[in-house]
Structures are given as structure tokens and as C-alpha cells.
Amino acid sequence: MAGYSREVQLATGFLCSSSGAMKLPQLHRKLLQCCDVSEEEFCFIVQECPRFLLVRGERLEDYTVVAKTSLRLCRSYSREKSGGCREESGGCPQLHLCKFFIYGNCRFGKGRKLCKLSHDIRSAHNFELLRDCTLHELHEDQLLLLLLQNDRTLLPEVCLHYNKGSGLHGGCTFQENCTKVHLCQHFVQGDCVFGLRCNRHHAIDQHGRRMLEERGLSGGVIQELPFIYRNIHHLTAAASEKPSDSLHKSVDQTDEREEICLHFTRNSCKFQNECRLVHFHLPYKWEVFDGLTWTDLQHMEDIERDFCDPSKTQSCGNRPVNFLTMTQGWQQVRRLSTVSSVTKPPHYILTTVWLWYYKGDQGNWVEYGQPDEKQRTTSVTSQNLEEAFLSGRTAEVKLVKGQRQYVISLQDMYQRNPKHKTKRRVCRRPRFVSVAEVENIKSMN
Structure with a gap:
């Protein structure tokens, strides 16, 4: 990057x-x-x-x-009366800052009595951390907002009890004495269907403003909070997502509900129109969303051929499909396919054979289990990785190539060398099957 x-x-x-x-x-x-x-x-x-x-x-x-950022506020630094941290001499990986400075309303920062905690986000200690995270060029107010939405210890939680019950304060028994924020949980999650008619707050009310001001938050920060809480929700949901969940949301993974019917593709389906799977004459299908419905893309075989090449990030033609984002222009694209070949016995035809590749030393893509330019092979094959990927039981796969050991992260699609701290990209693409080959396979079975 x-x-x-x-x-x-x-x-x-x-x-x-x-x-x-x-x-x-x-x-x-x-x-x-x-x-x-x-x-x-x-x-x-x-x-x-x-x-x-x-x-x-x-x-x-x-x-x-x-x-996003991995930077957090040092809790030990904030708790020490003298403003010290045991690892302050360069070993602490967290920022040394006054929490109320981040809130924008430290009472010591405005009077004669100076705050014992640092208000200098670019102090020697802090600047080194910012530079390591390549955040040193951001303005102070940008950095503070970034911290607020990423460090979950800085802001009070949204009150869950407020979002239950029908009273003015929902089911919250503390009511106006509650130390949590009373906001519509569905608004925070971005899925409130009531909009302006909602009985829950979509902005900080007077009670909430008073409580937050008492905690030291400035008016400017309080005004931004509904949006910050929405970002916190997204970040928290992504962090708590199981590896298998995030994997199955990748552009390479076919949704089970959008699976092509294997029986129809190879012959006929006895369920006909009542089948819950997609009926199509090929084991793959490329569609674009026009805002209302999914429609077939033109030159489907050409797009599939390009997609099966791990070195390509988009298809050829005047209106290429971006394989990284699965889009054509700004329109969403999806690829449907038959089930993975590892889920069926070998005699099943027209299943999708997924191949796994890693980025070679020369920038080329090498399939797992196949020899590289130095005739070295990995201890795992595409089939091994596909089985691990679909099982969802593991987020990492260990392998050996030559004398070196590696770990493949199935979550971020990287192969890491734990000893040398290096990594290279991993890619999952299907084996290409032409239209003519599909017809030939059908005629032989």
C-alpha cells in the first residue's frame, strides 16, 4: 500500500x-x-x-x-496521578493524552492551572506512534475524531434498555439519571424504518446533552455523536464478525441462495419452477444490478475467462467488470455458480473447481500444490484450502514450502512468514470452463 x-x-x-x-x-x-x-x-x-x-x-x-485506526489511549497514563506510564520511555504502544482534551473540554486546559496530562498530540512519544501509523499529517481535529470512533472506552454506550419498552425513556429504570446515551438503536445501525416518525431519539436530547457535558464532552463533539455511534457500530460489528462469516461475504464466494442448480445444468431438474436454486445452462452466471433487478451481462464467457485468470483484476472490453469490487462502473455485479467440487463426490459433473494461488517472487501467481519457478511445491493444495475455506472451522492454514513454514490467513487472504514477518497475497478463482466444453461434458454423460 x-x-x-x-x-x-x-x-x-x-x-x-x-x-x-x-x-x-x-x-x-x-x-x-x-x-x-x-x-x-x-x-x-x-x-x-x-x-x-x-x-x-x-x-x-x-x-x-x-x-479505522489501531491507536488507542493509554489507560495507565490516564490513571496515574502524575500523568506517568511505566513504559513511557518509548515502549508504550498507546497514545499519552488527556481524555478530556479529546473531548474538547478539559477544564484545566483553559485556566491558569495546567493539566497534568498531555494536550500535545504531537509530543515526541505520540508523534512517533502517529508516524508509524502514517497518521502524522492529519490535522488535530481529524485525529481526535478518529480516536473517538475507534477507541470504545472513550464514549458511553448506547442504552439498550432505552430501546426496549414504550415509555418516554423506554425500559430504562434510571431515566434521566442514566449514564448511557439514549439513542434509537436502529438509527445507529442505519435500519430505522420509521424515520422522523420514530418514537426514539435520532439526535442527542437535552438530558443526554447535559449528561455528556458533565462528562466533559464539548458541544461540537456532542453534535457529531449520532454519526460517530453509527461508525462505532460498523467497526464493532466488523471486529466481532467470525472469520467464516466475513469469508462468505467476499466477492469470490457464491451465496447459497444464489446457487445454480446442478441438476438443471447437466440435464433437467425434477422440481422445475419450484426449485429454490437458479436454473441456467452454464455452471456460472454473471449478472448486473440495474437498480431494480439482476440482469444477465453480455459476453459472459469472456468475463468468466478473465475472472479465472488470477493476474486480472478486471475483465476486458469497453465496460469492464472490476473483480475487486464486483462492479461495472458504479453498478453492482455478482457471479452465480454451481456448488464447489469439494462438496460433491468426484463423479458429479459441472461442479465449480476453485483454485487457490499465491503471489510468486516474480509477481506471477502460482497455484498451491504446483511447482514454482524453482520447482518447489507447497504442502497444501487447492483442494485442501478449499475444504478449509468452506468448513469455516479455521481461519488459518499452516503449510511448508522447501525449508520454510508459512501461515495462510483465510480471513484477509494473505500468506505470512511468521519468522521473517513478510506476507504475500492469496487469491481464489475458479477453473475456466468454456461453453463448448460444457456442451461436450453434457453429451458424454
Whole structure:
């Protein structure tokens, strides 16, 4: 991601100046005002850079990008009366800052009596951490917002009891003395169907404002809180998501409900129109969402051929399909297929054979189990990885190549060398089957 450091920096700044998140197309348009970044490059940055969380929506226009960081406030530093930390001499990996400074309302920062805790986000200790995370070029207010939505210990939780019951304060027995925020949970999650007619608060009310001000939060931060809480919800949901859950949401993984009927493809389906699976004459099907329905893409065989090539991130033609984001322009694209071959006995025909690749030393893609340019092979094959991937029981697979040991993360699709701390990308693509080959297989069975 080093080659896109300027784009990452700019995008982070835009997000933090826009309540911590932006719609995907909006962020791309904003970035284009400052640098020439193609749609393919932009999608690669958003999906691959750990600085960003991509929250999917029903349509591509609904996709949201949320700013992330691993930086947190040092709890030990805040608890010490003298403002000290046992690891302050360079070993502490967390920021040394006054919590109320982040809130924007430290009572010691405005009077004659100076605060014992640091208000300098660019102190020697803090700046080194910011530089390591490539956040040192952000403005102070951008950094503070980034911390607020990523460090879950800084803000009070949304009251769950308020969201239960029918009273003014829902089911919260503390009512106006509650130390949690009274906000509509569905509004925070972005799925409140009542809108302005909702009986729950979609903004901080007077009770909440008073409680938050007593905790030291400034009016500016309080005004941003409903949006910050929504970002916190997205970040928390992504962090708690099981590896198998996130894997099955990747663009390479076919949704079970969108599976092509194997019986229809190879001969006929006895359930006919009542079949819950998709009926199609090929073991793959490419569709684009026009805003209302999914329709077949033209040149489907050509798109499939390109998709099966791990070196390609998009298809050829005037309107290419981006395989990283599964989009054509700004329209969402999906690929349907028959079940994975590892889930059926070998005699089943027209199942989808998924192949697993790693990025070779020369930039080429090498299939697992096949010899590389030095005739070295890995101890695991595509079939081994596919079985592990579909089982969902493990997030990592260990392997050996030559004298070296590696670990494949099935969550972020990287192969790591634990000893040398290096990593290389992993890719999962199907084996290409032409239309003519499909017809030939059918005629022989």
C-alpha cells in the first residue's frame, strides 16, 4: 500500500472531516479533485488498506467507507496521578493524552492551572506512534475524531434498555439519571424504518446533552455523536464478525441462495419452477444490478475467462467488470455458480473447481500444490484450502514450502512468514470452463 500513501492520507482526512465516514462514490469523487486515481485503484485501496472499513449496502451508492485506526489511549497514563506510564520511555504502544482534551473540554486546559496530562498530540512519544501509523499529517481535529470512533472506552454506550419498552425513556429504570446515551438503536445501525416518525431519539436530547457535558464532552463533539455511534457500530460489528462469516461475504464466494442448480445444468431438474436454486445452462452466471433487478451481462464467457485468470483484476472490453469490487462502473455485479467440487463426490459433473494461488517472487501467481519457478511445491493444495475455506472451522492454514513454514490467513487472504514477518497475497478463482466444453461434458454423460 506504500505506492498509494498520498491517496490513503487524503482519503483518511476527507473521512475524518466528514464525521468519520463517507459514501463510497462520494469519497472517490472527492479524491479525484486532488489526485488522478482510477476507479480500479480506488477500489483496491479501500478494500486492501487496513485504514478503511467498507460497509456494503444494497446498491453500490449505499456502500460506506469508515475510517479505522489501531491507536488507542493509554489507560495507565490516564490513571496515574502524575500523568506517568511505566513504559513511557518509548515502549508504550498507546497514545499519552488527556481524555478530556479529546473531548474538547478539559477544564484545566483553559485556566491558569495546567493539566497534568498531555494536550500535545504531537509530543515526541505520540508523534512517533502517529508516524508509524502514517497518521502524522492529519490535522488535530481529524485525529481526535478518529480516536473517538475507534477507541470504545472513550464514549458511553448506547442504552439498550432505552430501546426496549414504550415509555418516554423506554425500559430504562434510571431515566434521566442514566449514564448511557439514549439513542434509537436502529438509527445507529442505519435500519430505522420509521424515520422522523420514530418514537426514539435520532439526535442527542437535552438530558443526554447535559449528561455528556458533565462528562466533559464539548458541544461540537456532542453534535457529531449520532454519526460517530453509527461508525462505532460498523467497526464493532466488523471486529466481532467470525472469520467464516466475513469469508462468505467476499466477492469470490457464491451465496447459497444464489446457487445454480446442478441438476438443471447437466440435464433437467425434477422440481422445475419450484426449485429454490437458479436454473441456467452454464455452471456460472454473471449478472448486473440495474437498480431494480439482476440482469444477465453480455459476453459472459469472456468475463468468466478473465475472472479465472488470477493476474486480472478486471475483465476486458469497453465496460469492464472490476473483480475487486464486483462492479461495472458504479453498478453492482455478482457471479452465480454451481456448488464447489469439494462438496460433491468426484463423479458429479459441472461442479465449480476453485483454485487457490499465491503471489510468486516474480509477481506471477502460482497455484498451491504446483511447482514454482524453482520447482518447489507447497504442502497444501487447492483442494485442501478449499475444504478449509468452506468448513469455516479455521481461519488459518499452516503449510511448508522447501525449508520454510508459512501461515495462510483465510480471513484477509494473505500468506505470512511468521519468522521473517513478510506476507504475500492469496487469491481464489475458479477453473475456466468454456461453453463448448460444457456442451461436450453434457453429451458424454
